[in-house]
Amino acid sequence: MAARQMDDDTPEFLQVLGLDSDASAREIRGAYARQLKRIEPAAQPQAFQELREAYEFALHWVAEDAKPARHAEPATPESARQLQHANAQATARAMLEEFKLSIAGQPPRDTEDARLRLRAALDDPRLQDLDARFTFEGGVANLLADGWRPGHQHLFGPAVLCFEWRTDRPRLKAYGHSGTIIDKAIGELEIHQTQPAARREEQREVIRDLRRETPPARGEASYSPDFMRQVIASYPNWLHVVTHTANLTLWHEDGIAASRRSRSEAARKLGRAVGMAVKWLLVLAVAGVLAWAWLSEGDVIPHGAGLAASQPDDASGRGALETPPAARAVDDAK
Incomplete structure (x- = not known):
């Protein structure tokens, strides 16, 4: 750390921050945030290192609450860094949980809403520490890479801009598997944006559909399982980050189950129809047999009925058959 003029009461690391010996942890964070904005770490590495060391010593000094011995030598740089790193991680994890609960409880309405909420978190003095900011940034990357939740489609773009992931993509490697997913997602988004406008809109219809709780109707123009699979591939x-790709699998399985249920129901209906038809055919057959028997019985002539019918029933008492003309002529000659 560069030599500075010191008074008898204020440690040098507090002077670097422009504070006196009564500074609180909150004041130390605020002072660090203000001075950090005046330094470009890449262009002024020495000034940045000096500010960072002063900040770490100051926070450690306040955490130890060693006011009776403030003129004593501060803790070693290594112990101060370890303590500060632990404190920063704990702070960042607490803020990350607050942010995740906010996103889950009330998903962002649009990209601007997500940007404002993320910006508010990053501007919080508790995240001005680089370790805390790094931990929080990694937590947001993990949140997005873990898979879509309502509102994540609005959060992805602002996160890429606020954390400068598009212009400094090698940084994402520090976040392991989550960083790899985010890095590939950015590359795929860039490919999507090079598509013709009509093609992009067609694909975006599929993307919007995949966020629905229920599958779109098969008659809708945007619904095509094969095209959805092509877009996801x-x-x-x-x-994976901005939509619920698992919906396609769920809908496909539901469609198969519904088709099986439909075929089973159709088979049951057909069985019932065939059964009724067989019953009616049997009824008609029995009725036909009975009708034929009844009609046949009415047409039969009893034995001797014809002879009786030919006999006259007048009082002359002649035989049943009249005498042939030839016989009458013989009778007359006699």
């Missing part, structure tokens, strides 16, 4: 990481 083209942007697997980006769509």
Whole structure:
């Protein structure tokens, strides 16, 4: 650390921050945030290192609450860094949980809403420490890479801009598997944006559909399982972040189950129809047999009925058959 003029009461690391010996942890964070904005770490590495060391010593000094011995030598740089790193991680994890609960409880309405909420978190003095900021940034990357939740489609773009992931993508490697997913998602989004406008809109209809709780009707123009699979295969990481790609599998399984239920119900209906038809055919057959028997019985002539019918019933008492003309002529000659 560069030599500075010191008074008898204020440690040098507090002077670097422009504070006196009564400074609180909150004042130390605020002072660090203000001075950090005046320094470009890449262009002024020495000034940045000096400010960072002063900040770490100051926080450690306040945490130890060693006011009776403030003129004693501060803790070693290594112990101060370890303590500060632990404190920063704890702070960042607490803020990350607050942010995640906010996103889950009330998903962002749009990209601007997500940007304002993320910006508010990053501007919090508790995240001005680089370790805390790094931990919080990694937590947001993990949140997005873990898969889509309502509102994540609005959070992805602001996160890429606020954390400068698009312009400094090698930094994402520090976040392991989550960073790899985010890095690939950014690349796939760039490919999507190079598509013709009509093609992009067609694909975006599929993306919007995949966020629905129920599948779109098969008659809708945007619904095509094969086209959905093609879009998901083209942007697997980006769509994993901004939409619910598992819906397609769920809908496919539901469709198969519904088709099986439909076929089973159709088979049952057909069985019932065939059964009724067989019953009616049997009824008609029995009725036909009975009708034929009844009609046949009415047409039969009893034995001797014809002879009786030919006999006259007048008083002359002649035989049943009249005498032939030839016989009458013989009778007359006699």
